[in-house]
Structure formats: structure tokens, C-alpha cells
Amino acid sequence: MKFPGIYEELFYKALRIRLVEERIIELYPSDKIQSPVHLSIGQEAVAVGACQSLKQTDLLFCSYRSHAFYLAKGGHLREMFAELYGKATGCGHGKAGSMHLAAPEVGLMGSSAVVASTIPHAVGAALAAERLKKPQVIVAVFGDGATEEGAYHESLNFAALHKLPIVLLCENNGLAVHSKLEARQAYRITDQAKSYGLPVAYLADGHDVVKVHEVFSGIVGEVRRSRCPHFVEIRTCRYKEHVGPDEDSHAGYRSVEELQAWKSKDPLILNQELVAQYRPVILQEIDDAVEFAERSPWPERSELLSDVV
Amino acid sequence: MALIQARAATDPTLETEVVTYREALFRAMRDALARDPRVIIFGQGVDDHKGTFGSTLGLAQEFGAARVFDTPLAEEGMTGIAIGAALNGLYPIQTHIRSDFVLLAMNQIVNLAAKYKYMFGGRFEVPMLIRMVIGRSWGQGAQHSQSFQSLFAHVPGLTVIMPASAQSILECYPYVIGRHRGPVLAIEHRLMYDLKFRMDEVAEKANGSPLTSRKVRAGNDVTIVATSIMVLEAQRAAEHLARVGGIQCEIIDLNCVSHPDRSLIVESVGRTGKLLVADTSWQAYGVCAEICRIVCEHSPSALKAPVVTLGMQPAPCPTAKSLEDRYYPNLRDLTDAVATLVTGTDHHGIPLPDEHSMADVYKRFKGPF
Ligand SMILES: Cc1ncc(C[n+]2csc(CCOP(=O)(O)OP(=O)(O)O)c2C)c(N)n1
Ligand SMILES: [Mg+2]
Numbered sequence: 001m002k003f004p005g006i007y008e009e010l011f012y013k014a015l016r017i018r019l020v021e022e023r024i025i026e027l028y029p030s031d032k033i034q035s036p037v038h039l040s041i042g043q044e045a046v047a048v049g050a051c052q053s054l055k056q057t058d059l060l061f062c063s064y065r066s067h068a069f070y071l072a073k074g075g076h077l078r079e080m081f082a083e084l085y086g087k088a089t090g091c092g093h094g095k096a097g098s099m100h101l102a103a104p105e106v107g108l109m110g111s112s113a114v115v116a117s118t119i120p121h122a123v124g125a126a127l128a129a130e131r132l133k134k135p136q137v138i139v140a141v142f143g144d145g146a147t148e149e150g151a152y153h154e155s156l157n158f159a160a161l162h163k164l165p166i167v168l169l170c171e172n173n174g175l176a177v178h179s180k181l182e183a184r185q186a187y188r189i190t191d192q193a194k195s196y197g198l199p200v201a202y203l204a205d206g207h208d209v210v211k212v213h214e215v216f217s218g219i220v221g222e223v224r225r226s227r228c229p230h231f232v233e234i235r236t237c238r239y240k241e242h243v244g245p246d247e248d249s250h251a252g253y254r255s256v257e258e259l260q261a262w263k264s265k266d267p268l269i270l271n272q273e274l275v276a277q278y279r280p281v282i283l284q285e286i287d288d289a290v291e292f293a294e295r296s297p298w299p300e301r302s303e304l305l306s307d308v309v
Numbered sequence: 310m311a312l313i314q315a316r317a318a319t320d321p322t323l324e325t326e327v328v329t330y331r332e333a334l335f336r337a338m339r340d341a342l343a344r345d346p347r348v349i350i351f352g353q354g355v356d357d358h359k360g361t362f363g364s365t366l367g368l369a370q371e372f373g374a375a376r377v378f379d380t381p382l383a384e385e386g387m388t389g390i391a392i393g394a395a396l397n398g399l400y401p402i403q404t405h406i407r408s409d410f411v412l413l414a415m416n417q418i419v420n421l422a423a424k425y426k427y428m429f430g431g432r433f434e435v436p437m438l439i440r441m442v443i444g445r446s447w448g449q450g451a452q453h454s455q456s457f458q459s460l461f462a463h464v465p466g467l468t469v470i471m472p473a474s475a476q477s478i479l480e481c482y483p484y485v486i487g488r489h490r491g492p493v494l495a496i497e498h499r500l501m502y503d504l505k506f507r508m509d510e511v512a513e514k515a516n517g518s519p520l521t522s523r524k525v526r527a528g529n530d531v532t533i534v535a536t537s538i539m540v541l542e543a544q545r546a547a548e549h550l551a552r553v554g555g556i557q558c559e560i561i562d563l564n565c566v567s568h569p570d571r572s573l574i575v576e577s578v579g580r581t582g583k584l585l586v587a588d589t590s591w592q593a594y595g596v597c598a599e600i601c602r603i604v605c606e607h608s609p610s611a612l613k614a615p616v617v618t619l620g621m622q623p624a625p626c627p628t629a630k631s632l633e634d635r636y637y638p639n640l641r642d643l644t645d646a647v648a649t650l651v652t653g654t655d656h657h658g659i660p661l662p663d664e665h666s667m668a669d670v671y672k673r674f675k676g677p678f
Contacts, residue, residue: 034630035448086448086629097448097628113452114409115382148381149413176382178357184381251358298631308624 001281010052010209011267011274014044016282017068018268020077023286024067024084025245032294033084035097040068042207042239042262046171047072047141049212053220054137059107059125061118062141064099065171066111069141075103077289087296094299095307115176116142116149119168123155126164130227137223138166145176147189159229160196167219168193170233171206177242178253193231206236207265237262327677331502333475334364337482338402342372345400348486350377351387352404352440361404362442362502384413388439392422392492395435400486408441408496409455422492423466434490438482442497443537443589446633446668451625458536458588459595461494462567468493468520469567471589473540474678475506477564480519489520496566498538498589500668505677522570524577528557530651531583534574534600536563539587539619539638541678542667546644554659556651566596574600575607582613583650587643592620617650619643633668640664 003009021039028037040047047068054060054073062069070080075091083090084098091103099113109125112118122140129136146152147170159166170189174181190200199222203215212234219230237259241248249256263269328336341348350365356379360366369377380387384405391401405411411418418439425435444453462469468491472478485493525540526547535543540562547558559577563569578584584604588596597618604612619638627633638646641661648659664670 035450035628036453086631090629092628094629094632095451095625095627097450099448099450099452100628113450114413145382148383150383150385177354178359179354179379183379253357299627299629301635304622304627304632304635305624 006213007210008274010045010048010213011271012278012282013048013052013072014209015268015275015278016285017044017047017071019279019282020071020080020286021067023290027290028245033098034086035084035099036243037067037084037098037245038065038243039240039245040065040238042266043171043173043236044068044268045209045212046169046206046234046236049209050139050141050169050216052213053217054107054139056106057134058137058139059109059122060139060141061109061122061125062111063115063118063143063146064111064113065143066101066108067098070101070103070108070111073103073108074106075101075108077285078292079103081289081293082296085293085296086298087293088299088303089292089296093303095303116146116151118142119146119152119155122166122168123159123164126159126166126229127162130162130164135224136165137220138164139169140166141169141171143176144170144172144174144181144189145179145184146170147192148176148184156193156196156198156231160198163228165223165227166229167216167223168198168229168231170231171236172233173236173238174258175238175242175254178251180254189233190231193233198229198231201230201232203232203234205265206234207262207267209267239263326508327505328475328479328508329503329505330472330475330478330497331363333478333506334482334497335366337478337486338365338368339371340483341400341402341486342368342376344487347398348376348400348402349394350402350404351380351391352406353380353382354406355379355404361406362499365404384410385417388414388417389421391437391439392417392425392435395437396425396433400436400438402438402440402486405439405441407444407453408457409444409452411439411441411457411494418461418467418492418494419464423464426491427466435492436490438485438493438495440495440497442499444499445637446500446671448628448630448633449626450628454626456496456537456588456590456621458496458566459590459599462599466491467567468565469496470494470520470565471496471498471537471563473501473535473537473562473564476508477519477523477562479508481564484519496537500671501538501541504541504671504674507677520565520568522564522573523562524559524573525562526558526560528559529581530557531585531647532559532561532574532577532581533585533587533647534561534563535587536566536596537589539589542638542640542643543587544678545640546647549640549644549662550647550651550659554648554657556648556659558647563596563600569600569603571603571607574603575611578604579608579611582611584612585617585619585647585650587619587638590620591623592618593623595620614650614653617646619646630666634666637667639667640670
């Protein structure tokens with residue numbers, strides 16, 4: 001697809017992710033997607049802006065909230081829907097579900113439902129890139145809550161100590177399930193990262209996909225050149241409940257005003273002209289992917305005990 | 310037992326009432342806070358609007374944030390903090406919404422909590438309770454579905470309970486919190502939270518501790534030793550077999566996995582000659598293996614047929630429902646296994662219940678058991 005400029009291209013990619021997740025919400029009551037879903041609606045710009053300057057050979061590791069990164073990194077939409085449907089044609093052959101999407105063919109190296117557990121994998125991949133002289137940039141994606149885990153600190157220390165070619169990307173949506181950041185952290189995430197000697201960037205406008213792209217491409221370029229680790233924190237906002245298809249801003253644990261403030265800046269809501277322009281072609285692609293999932297077979301019985309050892 | 314009878318004496322409805330698993334957990338938590346000011350409860354989300362699946366709901370408001378509080382995402386550190394708090398006079402209750410996350414705290418649990426008493430010559434005690442929930446169904450997948458009773462029970466110094474009823478919760482938890490002086494791990498099952506249980510079997514135990522196994526059904530044809538939700542499945546299978554096949558199953562709820570009542574098991578197998586073990590986890594090196602060890606060591610000649618075991622398939626849990634339904638033994642498999650064991654042939658001709666997905670059933674079925 002041809003775009004008049006970078007804004008349109010990034011907008012298109014972010015809108016595609018949003019419409020995919022909105023389709024998931026539509027489908028959810030049918031019980032065809034029998035998997036917990038952690039939606040990225042509101043956070044699409046981070047994934048799209050970050051992945052724009054990555055090559056397919058660059059590797060990315062992320063969490064259970066991985067739909068956006070799976071798509072932004074280039075994972076196939078058909079295989080994603082098939083996976084959500086538990087079909088044999090899914091990217092994990094029906095064994096992954098929403099929480100464990102992966103697409104090694106485009107460098108999405110896995111997503112884990114145990115908070116912070118893939119951060120050390122990214123550091124290890126960066127170690128391999130460094131030792132094997134692969135010209136890759138490795139990216140670790142994690143939430144604000146993940147920075148509280150021991151494995152996170154152990155990983156940052158090692159990455160900084162060994163000067164590994166990695167970008168540590170914290171997607172800060174201010175929440176871990178229903179807990180606000182202030183109730184969990186005595187430190188500031190960037191200050192803390194700085195104390196390991198990491199160069200640190202901070203972006204407050206995680207809704208602005210062009211800005212995310214600019215910041216990130218600068219950092220990726222720097223890591224590619226210097227082969228040294230960088231840290232970036234991007235503020236963003238999760239619109240839906242922690243897990244599941246619904247809104248839960250009425251539940252009282254989060255600020256409704258803050259949520260509204262984010263939405264009032266969201267290009268995917270504001271620029272309805274572009275939405276109207278791109279929506280039909282995206283919906284067509286989504287229809288095709290859902291239909292692919294619908295008509296795909298269930299995994300064979302023998303699949304239950306295959307790939308174990 | 311003693312505790313429940315004391316409660317029953319002051320609350321005459323208790324023995325006959327119907328209580329959900331969730332309600333029993335909530336009562337146990339609330340009563341613990343009310344009874345002893347040294348009790349604190351912490352864990353991710355204990356004070357939010359979901360309140361650990363309802364089991365801690367509203368307790369932060371009622372007892373204050375100093376006693377019921379949310380934690381950072383720091384499983385190992387928080388378990389160490391619980392140990393320190395216990396060493397200095399608090400009674401900590403730590404919660405985990407999935408047992409899978411407890412693996413991050415394994416170092417503190419195994420290397421520290423389990424050994425603190427012994428390693429210092431008995432000069433310390435770490436009375437504390439770690440609650441964790443086994444997930445199942447709806448695509449919980451490989452990292453939200455595991456059942457680690459045998460990992461914990463393997464380690465001397467830990468007490469591991471798996472309540473299979475509201476009764477067990479209301480007998481064990483107050484005892485653990487109020488009287489037991491060591492670290493206890495309670496493994497709860499998510500699918501049981503909504504189930505209703507009749508509070509009607511108050512069994513006397515000689516030593517007065519509920520931290521042991523319990524016979525939940527008497528019968529002479531086969532002994533079924535089961536854990537957690539498999540106890541309920543065994544009860545359902547037993548009722549079916551009694552009705553359509555005239556088979557009488559004896560069921561032992563292992564309940565305290567780390568300290569099972571060996572003589573109860575050995576006596577039962579001595580009478581029935583047949584043993585089936587049904588566990589919520591993998592069979593290898595687990596509860597199934599351990600129960601076989603107990604029988605083999607105490608009474609190998611009691612067995613008139615090879616032991617049968619049921620558990621999860623030897624693989625990580627798949628998310629696709631079509632695979633997940635095959636991953637766990639269902640009522641049909643269990644009933645067939647019992648009928649085959651009792652009759653000595655798989656051509657037993659006993660009609661089997663046509664039920665393949667336990668998760669579907671538990672979504673609809675709410676008890677009472
Ligand atoms: C080790 C571990 N502890 C707890 C959980 C339960 N849990 C799942 S997601 C989550 C919150 C994580 O917050 P954050 O890292 O900010 O990511 P977000 O969900 O906001 O994207 C928690 C506590 C888990 N999955 N793994
Ligand atoms: Mg977060």
C-alpha cells in the first residue's frame with residue numbers, strides 16, 4: 001500500500017491494530033475466542049511507532065499484551081485470528097492463545113504471561129547478537145509493573161554491564177491490573193534506569209505515533225551504531241479493562257478524567273476523515289482473516305502430546 | 310472438628326448450611342483479621358474491586374490499609390518480607406491469583422521458610438499462610454494452569470493443603486492461622502470458587518488437627534484417593550457408578566498433601582484391594598507416585614489389581630479448547646477407569662456419563678456438593 005507520507009502510514013498501521021481488537025471485542029460474546037485477551041486499545045501508537053524503524057531481523061520480546069506488537073512487527077493477521085480461535089493454523093498451532101503470540105519469521109520472539117519474564121530473554125538475545133556479531137537490534141517490551149520484578153533489575157544491570165545492543169522499552173500505562181503506579185513504586189522508572197548507567201529517553205505523548213516513531217528511530221539508530229543499550233519509557237493509556245473486552249472505568253480504580261484526556265488526544269478518534277478512508281480496506285483484510293480462522297481445522301488429537309520434549 | 314464444633318455451637322446454622330468455596334475463604338480471611346490483630350493480608354489486588362476473586366473483597370475497607378494491602382509485582386521479595394514479618398510477630402497471609410507466579414518466590418519458600426526452624430536448631434518459627442489459585446479453562450494456557458502441590462510437598466518443612474470443599478476451608482484455615490506454627494501453602498482451585506457445599510460432615514480426628522486426609526465417601530469396591538477438584542469428580546463418578554453399576558467407591562480427599570493420613574489410605578486399600586489416584590497435576594513424580602509409594606511401603610500385598618492413576622497429560626497445557634478438554638481427565642474417563650478397575654475388564658458394559666468437558670459443566674453447575 002502506498003501512503004502520501006509517514007503520518008498516514010503510521011496512522012494506517014495503528015488503525016489496523018485498533019480495528020483488529022475491536023473485531024475481537026465483537027467476536028468475544030460468541031465464545032469463539034476461548035482465551036483471555038489483554039487488549040492494547042489506546043496503546044497502539046507505541047507498538048507501531050517503535051516497530052517502524054526495526055528490521056525483520058531485529059528481534060522483539062514482549063508480554064501477554066502482545067496483539068499490537070505482533071501486528072506491528074509484521075506477524076500475519078490470519079495466523080493471529082486462527083490462534084485466537086484455537087485452530088491448527090494459528091501461529092502457535094492452537095497451543096498459544098492470545099497470551100503467547102509469536103512470529104519468529106518476522107522477529108517476534110515470544111510473549112509470556114508471567115510478568116517481566118521475557119526481559120532477560122531479550123538481554124540474552126542481545127548477548128548472542130554481540131558475541132555472534134549479528135547486526136541486530138534487540139527490543140524488550142514490558143509494562144510499568146514489570147519494572148518492580150527482580151528479573152527486570154537483574155536484566156538491566158547485565159545489559160548495561162556488558163554494553164549489549166538492546167532497547168529496553170517500558171510501556172507505561174500507569175496501571176498493573178487495578179493498581180496505580182503510585183501505590184507500587186517508590187522510584188521513578190527513568191531515574192532508576194539511569195542509575196545503571198543507561199542512556200534514557202522519556203516520552204509523555206504515547207498517543208502520538210509520529211513522535212514515538214521519531215524518538216524510537218533515533219534510539220534504534222544509536223543502538224545500531226554504538227551497539228550499546230538504551231532505555232526508553234513511553235507514557236500511554238489502556239482504554240479497556242486489564243483483561244477482557246469491556247470498559248471498566250466505572251469500577252472506581254482509575255481516573256475517568258485521565259482516560260478522557262487521553263481519548264481527546266487520540267488521532268484514531270480525532271481524525272475521522274482518515275479513519276473513513278482506511279477503514280474499508282482494513283475491514284476487508286480482517287474479514288478475510290476471521291474467515292480463515294473460522295474454516296481452519298482444529299488441532300489433531302496427536303497435537304496434544306507433540307512438541308513436548 | 311474442635312474448631313468447627315465450637316463455631317457450630319455458637320452458630321447453629323453452620324452445620325447444615327450451604328456455603329460457597331468463595332464465601333468460606335472470605336469468612337476464613339475475615340475471621341482471621343477480626344480474631345487476631347497480628348494478622349495481615351497482602352498480595353497483588355487484595356484491595357481492589359475484585360478482591361482476589363471475592364475472597365478478600367472489602368476487607369481493606371473494613372480493617373484498614375495497614376492490615377490488608379496491595380503489593381508491588383515482587384513475588385520473591387514479598388515472600389521474604391512475609392518471613393521477616395512472621396519472625397517479628399505478625400501473621401502474614403500472602404495471596405497469588407495463580408500458583409504459576411509462586412515459582413518466582415520458590416527460593417524464599419524452599420530455601421528459607423521451609424528451613425528457618427530446623428536450620429537454626431528450632432529457635433525460630435515462621436507461621437504464615439501463602440494462598441494460591443490453580444487456573445483452568447478458557448485458554449489459561451501453559452502459564453496460568455499449573456498445580457504445584459508435589460513440588461512444595463516434596464520439601465520437608467512445608468505444609469501443603471488443597472481444600473476440596475468449603476468444609477475443609479472452614480476447618481483448616483482457622484487452624485492454620487490460629488494454631489499452626491509453620492509455613493503453610495494453600496492451593497485453591499479457581500473452578501470451585503462458585504460451587505456450593507453442604508456443611509454436613511464434621512469428622513472427628515484423633516489428634517485434633519484438620520491438616521490431614523478425610524474420608525468423604527465409604528465403599529468396599531475401590532479406593533479413590535483424590536485432590537482438590539478431582540475429589541468432586543470422584544464423587545460424581547461414584548454416584549453414577551452406584552446408581553447404574555452397583556459399584557461402591559470409597560473416596561479419600563487427600564486434603565493435606567504434605568501430610569496425608571497414611572493409615573486411612575492403607576486401611577482402605579486393605580479392604581478394597583483396588584486403588585485409583587486422581588490428581589490435578591501431572592502423574593510423574595507427583596501425588597499419584599507418592600500414594601503408590603505409601604501403599605507399596607506399607608501394604609504391597611493388599612493390591613489385587615494394578616494401580617490406576619489419572620492426571621494432566623504429560624505436556625504443558627494447550628490453550629485451544631479442543632486440546633484442553635483432552636488434556637484433563639473428564640468424568641467419562643474417570644468413570645470408565647473406575648469401572649474397568651473394579652470389574653477387571655474394559656468390556657464392563659456399564660453405561661458411562663456422556664460428558665467430555667469438565668470446564669463446561671462447572672460453568673453451569675454450582676452445587677451443592
Ligand atoms: C510474575 C507475575 N506476577 C503476577 C502476575 C499477574 N499479572 C498479570 S498482568 C499484571 C500487571 C502487569 O502490569 P504491567 O507490567 O504494567 O503491564 P500491563 O498489563 O499494564 O501492560 C499482573 C500483576 C503475572 N502474570 N506474573
Ligand atoms: Mg501497566
